[in-house]
Amino acid sequence: MTTGQGERLNRYLARRGFASRRSADALIGAGRVTVNGRPGAIGAVVDPEADSVAVDGRLVTPAAATVTLALNKPAGVVTTRRDPQRRPTVMDLVAAVPGLVPVGRLDTDSRGLLLLTTDGELAHRLTHPRYGVVKRYRVRADRPVSDAVLAALRRGAELDDGWARPHGVQRAGTERELDIVMGEGRKREVRRLCAAAGLGIADLARVAVGPVALGDLPEGASRPLTSREQRELRRAAGLQTDPQENGHRSGAPPAERVVTIDGPAGSGKSTLGERLSAELRLPFIDTGLFYRAVAVAAASAGLQAGDAGGIAALARGLRIEVIPAVDPPRNEVRIDGSPIAAAELHEPRHAAMLAAVSAQPRVRSLLLEPQRALARRGAVAVGRDCGTVVFPAAPVKLYLQAGEDVRVARRARQLARRGSSGLGDMSVEVGARDRADSSRAAAPLRPAPDAFVIDTETNGIEEMVRIALERCAAAGLVPP
Incomplete structure (x- = not known):
């Protein structure tokens, strides 16, 4: 000084x-x-x-580096550098950094996450649809959202500037709230899509841009991105993780060769995961098998689903092995050295115990490291919290969604192939599992902020594989 x-x-x-x-x-x-x-x-x-x-x-970042800020834009503030009408602009809310520009637009009536950067190439890639950097919005409708309106939103609509379809739409929070994921940023696109589906919007907030989440940033406040956020954002945009480095990426290092696929029951996780495992020559890991193994052991021990202490104590003493493979991409499960049949692991009669086991924070904590250990040399991991909890730094995160009727039919066919008995009412089982997974306090089912959402109801398996492999290639994760 x-x-x-x-x-x-x-x-x-x-x-x-x-x-x-x-x-x-x-x-x-x-x-x-x-x-x-x-x-x-x-x-x-x-x-x-x-x-x-x-x-x-x-x-503080060295002078030669670029600056990228996250701003929680309030409603009523204009996303522009200068406004001829002298309305408040986003530039009034941030530090005066030379060359700083807003990344895309967030309309005046909307609020939430807006990125600003001095990196022109990054700004271009974040706003151009060809690079596939998704934006996530939380919508509060003016009335409860019916299933028909939800289906219409998922199908997309013809707008005055062309066809538009979200990457994903799912219910969130109350019956009036939705999470909508878009892959492009046309003017007032979310509002126009909702209007085309006959839905009015009471509040619209952007909550994430690629891997960068709004979090608890106060309204009107801004902050520089962390080093990790900057690396992940550049990776999502297909750029080198360090803007000063030279040369080309030669692929993700072994510790980063992880693809996560999350989603509810019957969404197609295993089908897509097995295909990607074969394409990328990476082991396939079904992380849910750890919880199914505990559920089978608990039921065999005569425990009740409500016995949280007993389940946790049992899990602590079990030796669970999930043995991954590439060809074929299947997992063998052993409990204390004894193999467990796939049909037994997926028996519908264990559904209540499985929900209880999965909701146990102590059990989830015990099973976390064994799941991670399986992927130390890379893996395609499927489950419900792979991208959010188990592998939060995975370079490729996918989240699958489909309507409940479609998932119920898939689930019934899947169980029949595995030889499970007593299929019963699949709609009751799938609905109960959805509610349990999404409402539990420990690692609830939800897309990671930087996950790419794929609607498996409207996309066939070949299209899903194509989309997933494109995401992998953009992250530098290619077959050996």
Whole structure:
């Protein structure tokens, strides 16, 4: 730190997106800024080439790097750099960083996550549909959403600027709330799609752009992306993870050769997972088999589904082996060395016990490391929390969805092929499993913020495989 040539500390922080100059002075005055390990001073000058500046212990990005910010845009604020009508703009809410521009648009009436960046190529790729970076929106309708309206939204609609179809639509929270995933960003596209389906919108918020989630960022506030968010965002856009590096990617390293496929029962996870396993020459792992093994053991031990302590104690003492394979892509399951038949693992009579086992935080914690250990050399992993909990850093995350009627029919055929008896009312089983999986406190069923959603009701298996392999190639994950 110096009082001579250089750059004022508050301007240095502002140009890197940490705060406006006034807010930067407040950070400095509060003792949250250090220069070369010592508290910074208001009015101090730093040498950008030599001094090490940190905020709350986090090193500030070097001058040569680009800046990308996440902003929680309030409704009523215009997404533009300058507004001829002198309305408040998003630029009024962020630090004055040279070259900073909004990435795409979020209409004036909408709120939520907006990215701003000084990286022109990143901005282009995040907004161009060919790169497939999805945006996730939370919609609150003006009335309860019927199944017919939900189906219409999933089919898409012909708008005045062409056909539009979401990557995914699913219920969220209340009967009036939906999560809608889009792969492009045409003007007011979500609002127009909803209007075409006869649905009015009371509130619309963007909650994620690719791997970057809005989280608990206060409305009107902004923050720089973390190093991990920047790497994952660039990876999602098909760019090198470090904008300063040279050369081409030669594929994901072994520790990152993981593809996750999540979704509800009957959505097609195993079908797609087995195909990808064969295409990528990666082991296939059905993570749900760990929980099914505990459920079978608990039932055999005479435990009741409500005996949380007994189930957790039993799970702690079990030696569960799930043995993955590539050719054929199947898993063998053993409990304490004894193989368990697939038909027994998938018996409908174990459904209540399986739901109880899956909802146990202690059981999920016990089974987490064994699942991860299977994928240390890469894997195609299917389940319900693979992308959100088990493999949160996986370079490719897919989430499958389909209507309940379609999934019920698939589930019945699947169980019949496995030789399960007593199929009973599949609609009751699938509906109960959906509710249990999505409402449990521990690792609930939901898409990861950076997951690519595939509607398996409207896409056949060949199209699903094509889409999935394109996502893998974009992430540098290709067959050996």
